[in-house]
Amino acid sequence: MAKIRLGLIGAGGMANSVHYPSLAEFEDVEMAALCDLDEQKLRATAEKFGIERTYTDYRKMLAEVDPQAVYILMPPHHLFDLALTCLQQKRHLFIEKPPGVTREQTRNLALTAEKNGCLTMVGFNRRFIPLIREVRQRVDEHGPMLQCVATFYKNSIGAGPYYGGAIDILTCDAIHAVDMLRYMGGEPVSVAADVRALHTTYDNSFNALLRFENGCTGVLLTNWVVGKRVHTFEMHAKGISAFVNGDTRAEIYTNNQEAGEVLDSRAVAGSDSTHRFYGFYGENRHFIDCLQENRLPETHFGDAVKTMELVERIYRSQI
């Protein structure tokens, strides 16, 4: 299979810890060039992954390397201009979540991608956690989802708003739970929300009750000033209930049997490495497979617009 030539923008945390380790394992990609403004990070990351061509100017990298696809792994409030440039040059594009600071940014990127025939993907990695895929399949075997829950708790007391306040917590980070509600329940028809600023000057708790098109009920529970990071999901269908923590394990109960089945997240993924069991390897593989097969990734920009719309709707639908 022909190798996909990639241009990589960003030599930060996510690039080094999960995305480039995943790409480095693929035989059908060429990590052709790397760009970062920080020369120290640029050198260290290029050395670590054996990337020969390095740049501090992404436009120069695009012009000289002519990559088929680009990864942009950098803070959301600096993302838009780079992403738009790549799409206008007809380059396929992978970005981390969130896909912009506002729904309008995401919508315009999605329209530009469509106009230019670009395949795009947003790194909503929770959908690609092998344990979550496995549980979802088992629940689906019992018929349509009746009820689903996504929780995301953190203890960020004293941390301040993200990037000094450039973006809100729901759009930037709790969006993982919002996107998972769409993954589990489908498209929402009605939403009632409770958004609160607890012990801070900015919103840090986002809760909602949703009804989906297929009749499924969804619940969102997130809070950034509580005990510790806990990020869980529930999926229920007729005669089956699954309680899932992608970091650790899932418990599945069927037909009133007292002893549930326990699935270990690492065992299902066949690996102890975070980039493998927490969905990053899977999302990167999905993107490259889609490029090889010329099909739209599951979390393409058009799909991400719907998640951004739900984020916006949560703010607008407060009780």
Ligand SMILES: NC(=O)c1ccc[n+]([C@@H]2O[C@H](COP(=O)([O-])OP(=O)(O)OC[C@H]3O[C@@H](n4cnc5c(N)ncnc54)[C@H](O)[C@@H]3O)[C@@H](O)[C@H]2O)c1
């Ligand atoms: N999926 C997840 O679970 C998850 C977890 C953490 C972060 N993220 C997302 O990943 C993205 C990146 O986060 P991170 O923690 O890796 O950030 P980071 O700050 O560690 O790295 C970003 C890098 O981008 C570089 N950069 C900034 N502007 C640039 C430009 N114009 N040209 C070239 N390089 C530039 C910076 O120098 C930096 O090295 C964010 O959108 C964040 O929301 C996702």
